[in-house]
Amino acid sequence: xxxxxxxxxxxxxxxxxxxxxxxxxxxxxxxxxxxxxxxxxxxxxxxxxxxxxxxxxxxxxxxxxxxxxxxxxxxxxxxxxxxxxxxxxxxxxxxxxxxxxxxxxxxxxxxxxxxxxxxxxxxxxxxxxxxxxxxxxxxxxxxxxxxxxxxxxxxxxxxxxxxxxxxxxxxxxxxxxxxxxxxxxxxxxxxxxxxxxxxxxxxxxxxxxxxxxxxxxxxxxxxxxxxxxxxxxxxxxxxxxxxxxxxxxxxxxxxxxxxxxxxxxxxxx
Amino acid sequence: xxxxxxxxxxxxxxxxxxxxxxxxxxxxxxxxxxxxxxxxxxxxxxxxxxxxxxxxxxxxxxxxxxxxxxxxxxxxxxxxxxxxxxxxxxxxxxxxxxxxxxxxxxxxxxxxxxxxxxxxxxxxxxxxxxxxxxxxxxxxxxxxxxxxxxxxxxxxxxxxxxxxxxxxxxxxxxxxxxxxxxxxxxxxxxxxxxxxxxxxxxxxxxxxxxxxxxxxxxxxxxxxxxxxxxxxxxxxxxxxxxxxxxxxxxxxxxxxxxxxxxxxxxxxxxxxxxxxxxxxxxxxxxxxxxxxxxxxxxxxxxxxxxxxxxxxxxxxxxxxxxxxxxxxxxxxxxxxxxxxxxxxxxxxxxxxxxxxxxxxxxxxxxxxxxxxxxxxxxxxxxxxxxxxxxxx
Numbered sequence: 001x002x003x004x005x006x007x008x009x010x011x012x013x014x015x016x017x018x019x020x021x022x023x024x025x026x027x028x029x030x031x032x033x034x035x036x037x038x039x040x041x042x043x044x045x046x047x048x049x050x051x052x053x054x055x056x057x058x059x060x061x062x063x064x065x066x067x068x069x070x071x072x073x074x075x076x077x078x079x080x081x082x083x084x085x086x087x088x089x090x091x092x093x094x095x096x097x098x099x100x101x102x103x104x105x106x107x108x109x110x111x112x113x114x115x116x117x118x119x120x121x122x123x124x125x126x127x128x129x130x131x132x133x134x135x136x137x138x139x140x141x142x143x144x145x146x147x148x149x150x151x152x153x154x155x156x157x158x159x160x161x162x163x164x165x166x167x168x169x170x171x172x173x174x175x176x177x178x179x180x181x182x183x184x185x186x187x188x189x190x191x192x193x194x195x196x197x198x199x200x201x202x203x204x205x206x207x208x209x210x211x212x213x214x215x216x217x218x219x220x221x222x223x224x225x226x227x228x229x230x231x232x233x234x235x236x237x238x239x240x241x242x243x244x245x246x247x248x249x250x251x252x253x254x255x256x257x258x259x260x261x262x263x264x265x266x267x268x269x
Numbered sequence: 270x271x272x273x274x275x276x277x278x279x280x281x282x283x284x285x286x287x288x289x290x291x292x293x294x295x296x297x298x299x300x301x302x303x304x305x306x307x308x309x310x311x312x313x314x315x316x317x318x319x320x321x322x323x324x325x326x327x328x329x330x331x332x333x334x335x336x337x338x339x340x341x342x343x344x345x346x347x348x349x350x351x352x353x354x355x356x357x358x359x360x361x362x363x364x365x366x367x368x369x370x371x372x373x374x375x376x377x378x379x380x381x382x383x384x385x386x387x388x389x390x391x392x393x394x395x396x397x398x399x400x401x402x403x404x405x406x407x408x409x410x411x412x413x414x415x416x417x418x419x420x421x422x423x424x425x426x427x428x429x430x431x432x433x434x435x436x437x438x439x440x441x442x443x444x445x446x447x448x449x450x451x452x453x454x455x456x457x458x459x460x461x462x463x464x465x466x467x468x469x470x471x472x473x474x475x476x477x478x479x480x481x482x483x484x485x486x487x488x489x490x491x492x493x494x495x496x497x498x499x500x501x502x503x504x505x506x507x508x509x510x511x512x513x514x515x516x517x518x519x520x521x522x523x524x525x526x527x528x529x530x531x532x533x534x535x536x537x538x539x540x541x542x543x544x545x546x547x548x549x550x551x552x553x554x555x556x557x558x559x560x561x562x563x564x565x566x567x568x569x570x571x572x573x574x575x576x577x578x579x580x581x582x583x584x585x586x587x588x589x590x591x592x593x594x595x596x597x598x599x600x601x602x603x604x605x606x607x608x609x610x611x612x613x614x615x616x617x618x619x620x621x622x623x624x625x626x627x628x629x630x631x632x633x634x635x636x637x638x639x640x641x642x643x644x645x646x647x648x649x650x651x652x653x654x655x656x657x658x659x660x661x
Contacts, residue, residue: 124649260416
């Protein structure tokens with residue numbers, strides 16, 4: 001069976017990072033705007049009830065905030081979307097908490113921290129906060145987290161003919177683990193996509209899987225040390241090359257997908 | 270689109286491979302033992318795979334989780350089947366989808382007990398490919414030589430059920446010609462002490478759906494299956510993935526929905542996708558963790574959705590709840606009834622929960638089944654149901 005191109009329509013975008021609170025602020029940074037003076041620590045997504053939000057870990061708040069923005073941008077009821085959430089690193093603060101506690105004499109773990117430590121905690125909080133009962137996937141792909149998630153979601157969108165929410169997020173890594181996972185930046189990005197023939201406004205994204213062994217991530221056009229360092233170290237921030245494509249359509253990029261494949265993305269409109 | 274199951278293998282406390290698992294199931298011989306995991310003094314029973322300790326030559330890939338994946342991959346004909354597909358289609362045309370909840374956190378736990386004087390990782394533990402949630406698929410790609418898309422699904426206890434749904438969709442679009450799906454999760458302090466903090470562990474061997482059940486036993490397992498589009502192979506096992514359902518509870522991070530709304534949705538979706546009526550299902554391998562809440566909700570739902578002719582059992586008393594590996598372990602037990610023609614009984618069931626009334630028995634039943642189902646429900650309210658049928 002031959003590989004055919006996958007197609008979808010992008011109906012909404014959301015973004016959150018230490019120097020941008022939404023997609024238009026990120027677009028400004030990509031376009032060369034100066035970094036704001038204040039560095040933000042965490043979003044405060046209003047859809048998580050206040051008492052839950054206080055205990056919610058940073059990756060959960062990042063993912064939920066950016067997901068909410070994308071659904072608002074698309075003008076869609078959040079609970080109508082099937083979801084794929086991805087983080088390349090997971091919640092290393094909770095990994096650090098659990099491993100420190102378990103290495104000590106008293107191994108009692110907090111039950112809340114334990115259930116928050118599952119990789120699908122952001123998907124769980126999102127579906128609970130929005131009343132979403134459709135499928136919510138939670139995946140990991142290390143350095144290829146972004147390309148694998150685009151592939152997975154576009155395939156699900158096309159084969160099941162459903163609109164999808166894609167959310168990419170990675171938070172700064174706990175000290176002890178930084179020699180192996182160096183990321184120190186906070187980043188989240190979301191897309192709402194529809195089947196390409198859906199009656200909604202949006203750019204058409206095409207994806208093609210190629211057999212290619214030595215694909216590498218393209219350099220960003222943006223002239224920003226903050227963005228290029230985050231692009232290099234934060235697995236979720238690899239979406240920035242796709243963000244540039246959406247920002248300057250009618251081009252295409254090829255990104256690594258696996259050791260023997262790459263993914264070519266093209267954007268129209 | 271119909272998807273054929275070309276090969277499958279399972280590795281757990283109930284059997285290091287499928288052949289040993291069949292023997293344990295037939296003899297009703299459980300692999301559960303009193304907890305003896307080093308560093309843990311919790312009073313519970315566990316499904317430990319002894320042979321993992323012999324896999325200690327993985328170098329930069331070393332972790333208990335990867336060792337269990339490697340052990341499982343050497344069983345039966347899985348390696349041979351995948352290698353033959355790589356020769357036929359090319360390594361880049363084979364996909365890989367792994368499910369796990371712990372990934373390799375066992376190794377991170379160990380690293381934290383051996384930090385250097387500056388509180389840093391020592392050299393042996395500087396393993397970037399191991400200390401991240403994608404570790405299971407990174408390692409399985411290394412083991413198998415697969416070069417196509419390789420994804421890890423981490424949705425807690427539904428992880429390695431969902432791998433079948435993702436694998437099927439990948440095949441449907443034609444981006445790959447075969448997919449190796451798998452699941453692997455190992456016993457470690459995080460899960461033992463984590464489930465203990467939620468007061469879910471039983472000090473006794475678990476008794477799913479029993480009136481006197483008092484909690485779960487944790488176990489470890491790895492499992493693999495090879496999928497292809499129906500009709501593109503001549504060496505299959507005579508089994509097809511007929512349908513799947515995926516849903517969310519939208520209720521609570523660690524408690525199931527009180528009316529099982531999400532679970533109902535995943536089961537009805539699977540039936541719809543397979544175009545089957547509830548009464549045509551011969552056997553359901555239940556999630557059946559032996560927790561008070563899960564079994565009550567799942568059991569009630571089964572009696573609402575299925576007639577009494579549908580035989581059900583939980584097989585967790587054989588190897589424990591293997592978390593992210595439970596989905597594929599139980600998918601294999603369910604689909605293997607199409608080969609053995611024996612529906613396993615619900616081990617350790619003595620007196621059915623008085624609030625429940627559905628077709629579950631402790632004894633085996635000989636039956637030539639046509640359609641079998643399996644449920645997997647996870648934290649975050651993440652549900653998956655799989656339906657397998659005898660190939661036409």
